[in-house]
Amino acid sequence: MIKVGVVGGTGYTGVELLRLLAAHPQVDLRAVTSRGEAGRHLADLFPNLRGHVDLVFTHPDESDLPGCDLVFFATPNGTAMQLVPDLLAAGVKVIDLAADFRLRDPAAWEHWYGMPHACPELLAEAVYGLPEVNREAVRGARLVANPGCYPTAVQLGFLPLLEQGLVEPGNLIADTKSGVSGAGRKAAVGTLLAEASENMKAYGVAGHRHQPEIRQGLRAATQQPVELTFVPHLTPMIRGIHATLYARLTGAAADLQSLFEQRYADEPFVDVMPLGAHPETRSVRGANHCRLAVHHPRGGQTVVVLSVIDNLVKGAAGQAVQNMNLMFGLDETTGLGAAALLP
Numbered sequence: 001m002i003k004v005g006v007v008g009g010t011g012y013t014g015v016e017l018l019r020l021l022a023a024h025p026q027v028d029l030r031a032v033t034s035r036g037e038a039g040r041h042l043a044d045l046f047p048n049l050r051g052h053v054d055l056v057f058t059h060p061d062e063s064d065l066p067g068c069d070l071v072f073f074a075t076p077n078g079t080a081m082q083l084v085p086d087l088l089a090a091g092v093k094v095i096d097l098a099a100d101f102r103l104r105d106p107a108a109w110e111h112w113y114g115m116p117h118a119c120p121e122l123l124a125e126a127v128y129g130l131p132e133v134n135r136e137a138v139r140g141a142r143l144v145a146n147p148g149c150y151p152t153a154v155q156l157g158f159l160p161l162l163e164q165g166l167v168e169p170g171n172l173i174a175d176t177k178s179g180v181s182g183a184g185r186k187a188a189v190g191t192l193l194a195e196a197s198e199n200m201k202a203y204g205v206a207g208h209r210h211q212p213e214i215r216q217g218l219r220a221a222t223q224q225p226v227e228l229t230f231v232p233h234l235t236p237m238i239r240g241i242h243a244t245l246y247a248r249l250t251g252a253a254a255d256l257q258s259l260f261e262q263r264y265a266d267e268p269f270v271d272v273m274p275l276g277a278h279p280e281t282r283s284v285r286g287a288n289h290c291r292l293a294v295h296h297p298r299g300g301q302t303v304v305v306l307s308v309i310d311n312l313v314k315g316a317a318g319q320a321v322q323n324m325n326l327m328f329g330l331d332e333t334t335g336l337g338a339a340a341l342l343p
């Protein structure tokens, strides 16, 4: 059994992680932290966990995190980097659901996240946990940077085209929509029911922190400079990301459907939909799947890829469990077999 701790167990990704870990046959959940709820029983706060998790929230300073084999951080950006060096020194493996270890360049981190990095020496070692790209490196990692939600949906959609050099890397567009849980559980005016329901808006058009993360991943795939216009939108749903991706073909169109099917043929969590499909966010709700469809409208120069994930699952907690399975030599799909919730 893997002794597991979770820092930040009261946030949306933390609670989703607890739901998945509670059902995982190889996990012994030892510690779940919250500063605000320390001393309260998990099931009192989250009745969905009644009968599944028999633990009390503890303060991070008083939790036996060094006694765990693996600690997940489901905390705001800039939290994990303060604690990770000591945990690694104690022999604990770490998966960070936040962005602390995603960008390889500490100057880029400081620019986009507005604070100096606390342990830049660990950035080169951290493995970017997108298993569809870095599976072997994740297996051997002691520190995994779990990708962001938008970056997961966008990279999985663009990768087959860029890896084969079929589209112009300098001319990519990602038009993305997120459910409100993507903004976290903290109180904020923009996520009030009266603000977010019956409404839709773009945000971060001038520059969103997921843009450099996506560019970093796509540049590694194509070995060429990447130009990406990335526009996120807030939509009136709770969970889900829908990414509509546009790319310009460099030459005559190949068989794009076969390309996508072959690229992801052995991937347990990437589903290439039949030709002409329009994947829906509800088809991945609660599941660790990314569903993709590739379109080539009217045989023109533009390829359109549709990519959907659940931001809290393949975009966060599910992908983190997938990475844990790899790091501990388990079948990658262990504990992640559930189909999506409909409707």
Ligand SMILES: NC(=O)C1=CN([C@@H]2O[C@H](COP(=O)(O)OP(=O)(O)OC[C@H]3O[C@@H](n4cnc5c(N)ncnc54)[C@H](OP(=O)(O)O)[C@@H]3O)[C@@H](O)[C@H]2O)C=CC1
Residues within 6 Å of the ligand: 007, 008, 009, 010, 011, 012, 013, 014, 033, 034, 035, 036, 037, 060, 073, 074, 075, 076, 077, 079, 097, 098, 099, 147, 148, 149, 181, 182, 183, 184, 185, 186, 311, 312, 315, 316
């Ligand atoms: N929501 C999403 O769809 C996704 C989120 N992420 C990332 O995952 C991380 C968590 O997101 P989310 O669950 O939405 O966040 P929330 O704001 O919902 O939850 C944050 C959690 O962290 C704890 N926390 C806050 N500050 C600290 C601190 N200084 N030290 C220890 N614990 C702290 C909070 O509990 P308490 O304050 O009581 O300690 C709470 O449990 C973020 O970095 C986010 O960017 C990644 C992918 C998708």
Ligand SMILES: CC(=O)N[C@@H](CCC(=O)OP(=O)(O)O)C(=O)O
Residues within 6 Å of the ligand: 077, 097, 098, 099, 147, 148, 149, 150, 178, 179, 180, 181, 182, 183, 184, 210, 232, 234
């Ligand atoms: C709807 C919404 O607000 N979404 C968040 C993205 C959540 C996420 O994955 O962000 P991290 O990189 O911090 O992990 C945002 O745009 O800031």
